[in-house]
Amino acid sequence: MLYLVGTPIGNLDDISPRACEILRSADVIACEDTRVTGILLSSLGITGKRLIAYHEHNKAASGNGILDMLKSGLTVAQVSDAGMPAISDPGADLASLASANDIEVSVIPGPSAVTAALSVSGLDTRYFHFEGFLPSEGSSRRTRLKALTLIGETIVLYEAPHRLRKLLDELVDTGFGDRRIALCRELTKRYEEVLRMTVNESVEYYKANEPRGEFCLCLEPLEQKKCVGGAGAGDPMKLIELLKEKGMSSKDISVVVSEYTGMNKKEAYKAASEM
Numbered sequence: 001m002l003y004l005v006g007t008p009i010g011n012l013d014d015i016s017p018r019a020c021e022i023l024r025s026a027d028v029i030a031c032e033d034t035r036v037t038g039i040l041l042s043s044l045g046i047t048g049k050r051l052i053a054y055h056e057h058n059k060a061a062s063g064n065g066i067l068d069m070l071k072s073g074l075t076v077a078q079v080s081d082a083g084m085p086a087i088s089d090p091g092a093d094l095a096s097l098a099s100a101n102d103i104e105v106s107v108i109p110g111p112s113a114v115t116a117a118l119s120v121s122g123l124d125t126r127y128f129h130f131e132g133f134l135p136s137e138g139s140s141r142r143t144r145l146k147a148l149t150l151i152g153e154t155i156v157l158y159e160a161p162h163r164l165r166k167l168l169d170e171l172v173d174t175g176f177g178d179r180r181i182a183l184c185r186e187l188t189k190r191y192e193e194v195l196r197m198t199v200n201e202s203v204e205y206y207k208a209n210e211p212r213g214e215f216c217l218c219l220e221p222l223e224q225k226k227c228v229g230g231a232g233a234g235d236p237m238k239l240i241e242l243l244k245e246k247g248m249s250s251k252d253i254s255v256v257v258s259e260y261t262g263m264n265k266k267e268a269y270k271a272a273s274e275m
Helices: 017-025 034-043 059-071 091-100 113-121 138-148 161-176 199-208 224-228 236-245 250-261 265-274
Strands: 002-005 028-031 050-053 076-079 105-108 128-132 154-159 180-185 193-198 215-219
Touching: 002 017, 002 091, 017 076, 017 105, 028 034, 028 059, 034 050, 050 059, 059 076, 059 091, 076 091, 091 105, 113 154, 113 180, 113 193, 113 215, 138 161, 154 161, 161 180, 161 199, 161 215, 180 199, 193 199, 236 250, 236 265, 250 265
Parallel strands: 002 076, 002 105, 028 050, 028 076, 128 154
Antiparallel strands: 154 215, 180 193, 180 215
């Protein structure tokens, strides 16, 4: 059995009793950083656990080793450094690998920076698009930034403090300058802070203030007319083609096309996948 276990994003008291129980009973704990998880386990009074590093840089080799353990009947708990595994985390690959090999996968829900930030953002939370970390540089980053202009719902981004100013400047250049943004950092920790302003105002704020801590940003989308630019908005196939050229995934395309043209999501997804 593979358990995906949610762990605190800051305050250690946020861990659930069920998560503690699974971590105590698991034969092996797969984690991003054994030192970080070791501190968590120590605070919970859990000792003597076998910890295996499983992260973006070793997931291929480490994943196969963990799969062998699962096949032998061991119980593995997978955790990220903070929050829910598989959300901007290689835990998704491990869950997929286990499922493909008929290993049962169960989730122990816990804290998530995404939902925590959305809840305090003051923005529309009925629908949202989780982008996570953008590609660090190059054409793939520019493609994703352009794709954000086509999203018609609140956008959630992760960013490191040393790259925050660059991202805010890029959002202004992409047309988001007058959009509202909630800049959430250190959530549930002692110095938790949520700043609500426009993107233009945030650029000026961080010229005078040094960004500190990991950020979760909730961004107001562009207006509908700006999102689709008018061209092809009434023709589903033309819009699908346009979004495909922008580098959007078939899943995201199905959402946008359905919202702006009324086309069935499944049909839009099929058309985008086949194009």
